């Protein structure tokens with residue numbers, strides 16, 4: 001096996017000499033391993049990989065690419081790829097890990113390649129919890145820059161709403177510390193504008209005083225989809241903001257390692273996270289438990305460290321597209337249309353069709369404005385489909401009830417690469433494109449849900 005330090009290309013060898021981490025080139029065993037990510041739908045094919053192990057490495061790597069006008073891509077877990085990186089420099093942040101908790105200020109500082117599982121366990125030692133989402137394996141930075149719709153979203157808002165500082169290396173190779181009072185345009189843009197503005201080397205954000213949840217899932221047979229969906233729809237209108245839930249129509253294949261309960265059949269899964277006592281949780285959940293014949297019920301009081309069990313997503317790499325559409329409301333007609341498209345009788349083969357209840361704190365603007373829109377949406381619809389070449393029938397079919405906007409974090413795969421603009425209101429997108437023109441005029445950070453630089457017209 002060759003090592004990153006033995007690369008042939010002189011320019012890349014020079015970069016290798018400047019990095020604490022590694023430089024990898026095509027043909028090396030470690031190159032292919034470093035490209036491995038969770039969603040196999042995208043195959044990145046960069047000219048060179050910089051495996052960074054600190055902010056100084058990121059500055060060196062970006063400066064190297066900027067001097068040569070090479071496009072730059074960033075990968076942590078590979079959970080959220082859009083367009084494949086072809087050529088240029090890929091910065092792998094996997095070694096850039098670390099969490100420091102200030103328990104008095106209730107702030108976490110995390111390095112640029114950290115996963116939620118690391119923050120969850122570090123925060124739990126102080127009785128605190130982050131605004132993490134359905135999977136503890138997701139990268140904190142990619143998740144948060146795309147908004148971050150978490151398990152406690154209705155109570156505390158999007159993860160991006162609670163960010164207090166961003167350390168970022170922009171396309172000129174310079175580090176910035178953006179906060180509510182410093183580099184304010186960049187601070188606004190990066191919280192929602194995803195990976196368009198540079199490489200985040202560290203993020204600081206609030207933690208919540210939530211050591212325990214009443215959480216888990218209710219599973220029903222697919223035949224009960226209509227009763228359960230309608231019951232969930234009316235129930236969500238009455239639940240407090242302490243309760244965030246989603247409902248999924250699951251069609252998992254009959255394969256290992258999918259749990260027996262879910263394999264080779266259609267099921268309905270209601271996922272719940274309630275910040276409150278088990279007793280109150282039980283009474284809140286009573287109407288839903290009665291909405292159809294249960295095939296499993298995992299709801300219980302759990303430590304926040306167990307929150308990764310609430311959802312049932314696979315943890316092994318697979319190829320899939322993910323698509324989304326924000327919905328204005330979920331009235332009877334909307335739910336009936338979804339059942340037509342994805343209910344038990346439908347010609348739907350998508351493994352996951354899910355609805356997340358929004359409202360509460362995600363429906364209100366944050367204290368420090370950011371680029372996350374969707375405050376008007378009542379539900380988020382997301383689908384996961386296998387690469388079978390079918391058009392996105394469910395999401396397209398629900399368009400009449402949509403706000404016209406997509407949730408960027410629930411878009412994955414090259415088919416969604418052109419949908420960045422649909423992630424924002426027109427004024428938000430125009431401001432993002434203007435800031436992009438200032439901080440990345442050559443659009444070096446383009447292998448993402450890309451916001452193309454656009455100078456504001458006079």
Ligand SMILES: Cc1cc2nc3c(=O)[nH]c(=O)nc-3n(C[C@H](O)[C@H](O)[C@H](O)COP(=O)(O)OP(=O)(O)OC[C@H]3O[C@@H](n4cnc5c(N)ncnc54)[C@H](O)[C@@H]3O)c2cc1C
Nearest residue numbers: 076077078079080133134139142143148149195199200409
């Ligand atoms: C199983 C699963 C569950 C999920 N659950 C949720 C959920 O509950 N809520 C939610 O909101 N989203 C959820 N997501 C979506 C997830 O938040 C996005 O896919 C996110 O982009 C993943 O980020 P990553 O860094 O892990 O992935 P990567 O594919 O490594 O990165 C995706 C993109 O993020 C950007 N990025 C990553 N790191 C940096 C950095 N240091 N600096 C600059 N840009 C960076 C880059 O543009 C990169 O292309 C889930 C995804 C999966 C696969």
